[in-house]
Amino acid sequence: METIPGRATASLLPVLKRTGLIMGVGIAEGDAITGIVYNTTVLMGPEGIIGKYRRNGFNGQDVQLFGPGDTDVGVSDTPIGRMALIICHGDTDWQ
Incomplete structure (x- = not known):
């Protein structure tokens, strides 16, 4: 588990800064305040963390590992346009 920001994001951000790339990365995120574990996607670019999405739509096995997300898709x-983050069948959040 990682926090966001954390070691994983810190190790990737210099590469994004050097290359100018934008990247979405899936992370098992441990919230430092609540201790809840989330299935999270974080969007990062050359300037740092852009946003994150904590998955809301789960199957029966996922609920044993992850807490329900507290972020919207957003x-x-x-620099390359508007982007939204989603994980697996998280599109059930939109229905």
């Missing part, structure tokens, strides 16, 4: 403006 849309972030990036």
Whole structure:
């Protein structure tokens, strides 16, 4: 488990800064305040962390590992356009 920001994001951000790339990365996120574990996707670019999405739509096995997300899908403006994050069948959040 990682926090966001944390070691995983810190190790990737220099590469994104050097290359100018934008990247979405899945992380098992441990919330430092609540201790809840989330299935999270974080969006990062050359300037740092852009946004994150904590998965809400789960199957029967996922609920044994992860807490329900407390973020919406959200849309972030990036240098290459607007981007939204989603995980697996998290599109059930939109129905």
